[in-house]
Amino acid sequence: SSHEHKLNFRKSKEACLSYIQDAMLQKQWKRAAEFLTFYVESLEKDYSREHVGPSEMIWRIGTEVLCHRSHSSMKEFSCFMEQMKTLGVKRYLKVCLEHVFHLLCNGQIDEAYQNLSLAESWRYGEQTAIQDREMKLVQAYRGLLDYYSWSKQKNILLEHGLDGFADLSVEQEMHSCFRKAATNLKEIIKIPGVWDLFVKCYVDMLEFYGDPNEARQVLNEYAYNSRFPANPNAHVYLYQFLKRQGESKKSLISALKILHDIAPSHELMIELNTMLQKSKKRKKRRLGLEVIFAVLDYAGWKENVKAWSCLARQVKQILISEKHLDWIKQEWNSRRDWWPAFHFSRYLAKRNWQENKSLSYEKALVAGILLGKDCKYFKYVSHQGCKAQMKRFRMLKKFVNRHNSVYLRISG
Amino acid sequence: RDFNERCAQCSEVNWGLTDGGRYYCRSCHNVTERTREVVNTDFMTNSRVQTISKGLRQQENNDRGCEWYICEGFQLVLKKQAEALEALGVCPQMKDEVLCSFWRCYLQKSKQAYCNRPAGETVKALSVCESSTDVDSDPERPSVLHLLSLSESEGELQTDCSFASSMSKVSESTSVYSGSVDGSLYLMKNQKERLRMTMPMTLSFCYMALLWLREPITLSELLRFVVEGHIPYLNVFQHFPEKMKLCGLDLKIFCVESWPVYEEVHKTMLELAAFLDLPRFPDITDSCFLHPDMLCIKYLMEANLPDELHNWTCRVVKKIGIGEVDFLTLVPGNKSTRKVKYDILAAAVIVVVLKLLFLLDDHYEWLLSDFAEERNKNNKEGGLYFEFKKWYEVVKRSLDVEQKKLDEERAKYVWRCEKPLFYSVKNKSKVLKRRQMVVNLQNQFGKLSGSVQRAEKPNPSSFQLSWSEENTDGSCFHGHSLKGILQEKCGLLTAMNPDYWLCTVKLCNEKLCGHLAHYREVDFPQSYHFVLRLFSFLLRIQPSYIHDEVCMIEHKLFNKKLYKKLKYNTVLRK
Numbered sequence: 001s002s003h004e005h006k007l008n009f010r011k012s013k014e015a016c017l018s019y020i021q022d023a024m025l026q027k028q029w030k031r032a033a034e035f036l037t038f039y040v041e042s043l044e045k046d047y048s049r050e051h052v053g054p055s056e057m058i059w060r061i062g063t064e065v066l067c068h069r070s071h072s073s074m075k076e077f078s079c080f081m082e083q084m085k086t087l088g089v090k091r092y093l094k095v096c097l098e099h100v101f102h103l104l105c106n107g108q109i110d111e112a113y114q115n116l117s118l119a120e121s122w123r124y125g126e127q128t129a130i131q132d133r134e135m136k137l138v139q140a141y142r143g144l145l146d147y148y149s150w151s152k153q154k155n156i157l158l159e160h161g162l163d164g165f166a167d168l169s170v171e172q173e174m175h176s177c178f179r180k181a182a183t184n185l186k187e188i189i190k191i192p193g194v195w196d197l198f199v200k201c202y203v204d205m206l207e208f209y210g211d212p213n214e215a216r217q218v219l220n221e222y223a224y225n226s227r228f229p230a231n232p233n234a235h236v237y238l239y240q241f242l243k244r245q246g247e248s249k250k251s252l253i254s255a256l257k258i259l260h261d262i263a264p265s266h267e268l269m270i271e272l273n274t275m276l277q278k279s280k281k282r283k284k285r286r287l288g289l290e291v292i293f294a295v296l297d298y299a300g301w302k303e304n305v306k307a308w309s310c311l312a313r314q315v316k317q318i319l320i321s322e323k324h325l326d327w328i329k330q331e332w333n334s335r336r337d338w339w340p341a342f343h344f345s346r347y348l349a350k351r352n353w354q355e356n357k358s359l360s361y362e363k364a365l366v367a368g369i370l371l372g373k374d375c376k377y378f379k380y381v382s383h384q385g386c387k388a389q390m391k392r393f394r395m396l397k398k399f400v401n402r403h404n405s406v407y408l409r410i411s412g
Numbered sequence: 413r414d415f416n417e418r419c420a421q422c423s424e425v426n427w428g429l430t431d432g433g434r435y436y437c438r439s440c441h442n443v444t445e446r447t448r449e450v451v452n453t454d455f456m457t458n459s460r461v462q463t464i465s466k467g468l469r470q471q472e473n474n475d476r477g478c479e480w481y482i483c484e485g486f487q488l489v490l491k492k493q494a495e496a497l498e499a500l501g502v503c504p505q506m507k508d509e510v511l512c513s514f515w516r517c518y519l520q521k522s523k524q525a526y527c528n529r530p531a532g533e534t535v536k537a538l539s540v541c542e543s544s545t546d547v548d549s550d551p552e553r554p555s556v557l558h559l560l561s562l563s564e565s566e567g568e569l570q571t572d573c574s575f576a577s578s579m580s581k582v583s584e585s586t587s588v589y590s591g592s593v594d595g596s597l598y599l600m601k602n603q604k605e606r607l608r609m610t611m612p613m614t615l616s617f618c619y620m621a622l623l624w625l626r627e628p629i630t631l632s633e634l635l636r637f638v639v640e641g642h643i644p645y646l647n648v649f650q651h652f653p654e655k656m657k658l659c660g661l662d663l664k665i666f667c668v669e670s671w672p673v674y675e676e677v678h679k680t681m682l683e684l685a686a687f688l689d690l691p692r693f694p695d696i697t698d699s700c701f702l703h704p705d706m707l708c709i710k711y712l713m714e715a716n717l718p719d720e721l722h723n724w725t726c727r728v729v730k731k732i733g734i735g736e737v738d739f740l741t742l743v744p745g746n747k748s749t750r751k752v753k754y755d756i757l758a759a760a761v762i763v764v765v766l767k768l769l770f771l772l773d774d775h776y777e778w779l780l781s782d783f784a785e786e787r788n789k790n791n792k793e794g795g796l797y798f799e800f801k802k803w804y805e806v807v808k809r810s811l812d813v814e815q816k817k818l819d820e821e822r823a824k825y826v827w828r829c830e831k832p833l834f835y836s837v838k839n840k841s842k843v844l845k846r847r848q849m850v851v852n853l854q855n856q857f858g859k860l861s862g863s864v865q866r867a868e869k870p871n872p873s874s875f876q877l878s879w880s881e882e883n884t885d886g887s888c889f890h891g892h893s894l895k896g897i898l899q900e901k902c903g904l905l906t907a908m909n910p911d912y913w914l915c916t917v918k919l920c921n922e923k924l925c926g927h928l929a930h931y932r933e934v935d936f937p938q939s940y941h942f943v944l945r946l947f948s949f950l951l952r953i954q955p956s957y958i959h960d961e962v963c964m965i966e967h968k969l970f971n972k973k974l975y976k977k978l979k980y981n982t983v984l985r986k
Contacts, residue, residue: 008670
């Protein structure tokens with residue numbers, strides 16, 4: 001149609017927006033600011049039918065640009081944010097929160113606190129009810145800052161307490177901070193969500209005031225309530241708490257087991273494996289083997305000596321006991337196609353030997369058992385180790401030679 | 413006696429004439445500024461005429477300004493535009509004689525002034541002091557929201573949602589619907605009967621006047637000057653006097669939010685010429701600027717093509733008869749002839765000539781260029797032969813740079829001005845607050861980007877691309893020779909290129925689908941597309957329009973061959 005080429009306000013601003021986008025993607029902040037200057041007049045037009053209107057665009061883009069233009073001061077930024085707050089009442093609390101985040105990142109804790117308090121007292125008809133969630137967040141962050149104050153005062157007290165000079169006013173303030181923080185933090189963690197920071201702080205306070213039951217309940221809710229999104233950290237926090245409380249191995253293991261399911265490469269898997277290996281229950285030891293194999297499936301663990309030593313120890317243990325070889329067989333079944341290239345190539349043998357003797361030792365042990373004494377990795381490392389006249393490598397060689405037939409049974 | 417306005421004070425229609433020739437209301441003795449004048453021009457039949465005086469009626473209503481009519485507003489716009497054109501070098505007759513006359517004729521024909529008001533038609537305007545009860549009691553009066561939703565061809569002003577919400581409380585408020593007296597009426601009336609005035613139409617008026625005077629400005633140039641800001645169009649209401657308050661529906665009429673489209677302005681111009689019953693326009697002869705021979709010179713220069721090509725454009729023009737006076741001159745109302753778009757026509761002629769000489773099939777032109785290059789390397793005397801490749805590189809580079817600049821200009825366009833607009837008194841404060849915020853943000857980010865307030869608009873120039881022979885880098889091709897691609901046959905210079913490909917074998921019916929042909933870039937050689945792109949940039953129109961004209965010219969040129977060889981494929985031998 002003859003109107004394709006029609007340049008109108010809308011098209012002109014769309015083009016402007018795409019120039020801004022390009023500039024931002026290429027981190028050309030000055031250019032982005034330049035085009036943004038020409039974009040802002042779209043505020044004077046009604047875009048109520050659009051999904052994302054210009055006021056929101058300007059808020060988000062403007063924030064980015066101001067952040068990255070290093071010579072824009074915090075004051076300018078705050079000024080900008082204040083304007084953004086007046087632009088859209090539906091976004092008011094969101095903008096407040098973002099402003100607060102920036103202040104916090106900039107170390108302006110007090111200003112952040114003030115802004116949060118101000119935001120908390122905001123009321124706007126039915127919007128207040130609609131923005132209830134944002135309000136809870138505002139309160140939660142204020143609670144967080146209260147926690148931060150509490151923490152500081154606690155440390156002061158602990159220091160002076162040792163000297164015997166307990167400052168009563170500090171103590172009272174500390175308690176009041178606790179109360180304020182606790183109220184707000186408790187509220188937000190009731191809502192399903194990811195609240196790692198809030199949970200940690202709340203539990204910290206509860207533990208300090210000697211209320212482990214409440215803490216345990218909070219952590220259990222956070223970890224096990226199905227309404228909450230699956231969150232590995234929830235289980236980590238619970239585990240750490242239980243450990244601090246000196247709980248039994250059984251409950252510790254059960255807390256970590258779930259982590260193996262949802263985050264098999266987690267660093268706590270080492271601890272889990274260690275506990276499981278030592279268990280008297282056969283099932284637990286079996287699980288331990290599964291856990292450690294799973295960990296080493298991940299590239300991030302390839303050069304981790306501890307992980308390899310756990311595996312080596314367990315595999316060695318199984319060999320010596322001559323029981324449960326089938327466990328190794330089962331685990332090895334799905335890995336035999338790719339682990340050799342992944343872990344036990346000749347190139348890796350050389351590199352591991354050069355960089356980390358202990359690593360190569362542990363790996364060689366595993367390789368020797370799983371792939372036999374003639375495998376590239378074992379051959380190279382043990383040869384090098386014997387050449388260097390290191391005792392443990394000689395022992396290793398002997399051990400593997402003795403059990404060489406095992407690998408056939410495993411791979412069969 | 414002929415004056416049928418309602419008296420502003422007592423709403424009676426009972427006028428008499430004072431000694432000074434002014435109308436006064438017999439019922440309440442309210443004297444108006446309206447006077448009786450008789451104007452005689454070439455185009456109007458002898459009739460008693462009334463006129464709206466050039467000044468505005470001095471009816472002050474508090475500080476709400478005076479009463480003004482929409483056509484008064486347009487009159488102001490036209491005046492400003494004419495003044496701007498005069499500043500650009502157009503002769504003063506344009507403003508004082510031609511445009512004025514056209515406008516008065518229009519007012520008469522559309523029965524807005526200079527005529528007897530048809531019986532029964534009273535100005536039922538929503539004036540400033542309209543009380544709320546009237547709105548409810550009159551079911552015939554369309555709702556304001558309905559008026560706003562009438563689709564406009566010019567602006568696409570979105571309904572301010574606050575306005576919409578305030579209108580829902582119409583029964584409670586006595587807010588202003590339009591600053592003008594007849595704003596709502598204006599939008600309501602059936603357009604077809606009287607060719608309602610719009611902002612793009614002001615440009616149609618201007619162009620029509622320019623054409624009548626045969627001034628050396630093409631429509632594409634006029635529109636370019638508008639976009640560049642040399643001719644008032646966007647935000648022209650800034651020039652309205654303080655007393656003429658603009659709000660409500662006036663905005664829909666006077667505020668544009670899109671640039672005028674060539675097609676639309678041209679079409680409206682033709683409709684207007686017919687509506688005004690204008691006679692045949694002054695002849696476009698071969699000494700006129702608008703004649704294809706003349707325009708071709710300009711465009712050849714601008715496209716950095718050799719001057720020698722002009723011989724060829726003239727030959728084509730002569731051969732197909734598009735240089736004839738009767739073909740070029742506008743006869744309003746004659747529906748049978750295809751209306752000439754002088755600038756596009758000239759550009760298309762050049763494209764056809766390029767195709768004749770270079771074929772432009774993405775092979776032959778480069779071949780010719782290689783020969784020329786060889787020759788130029790070995791023989792420096794006797795002037796350079798034109799090398800298509802070199803020309804392409806030079807022009808493409810400049811074109812890309814200019815196009816990029818243009819695209820960025822368009823994205824950076826500032827649409828709003830300082831004078832704020834509001835639909836109603838109710839959202840005035842909101843609008844002002846927004847404006848303040850916009851200004852603040854502009855300052856803030858303007859400082860960040862280091863950019864000063866928009867630079868002064870560049871001086872208007874007729875040429876967008878210029879090439880100087882003085883440049884030693886050989887980037888000017890005006891003086892280059894076409895010798896390498898021509899040959900002599902029977903004493904006549906012809907092209908060495910024996911072939912020609914038609915853009916389309918069959919022309920579409922323009923009346924049905926709007927185009928003679930349908931241009932898709934992928935269907936055509938890249939060289940051809942490049943040439944279209946070049947002229948598309950210069951004329952600021954879509955390539956498809958030039959393509960249409962090219963098809964038209966080709967079909968005229970190869971008319972006989974087409975009839976004979978219609979069943980063969982598209983490549984013809986000359």
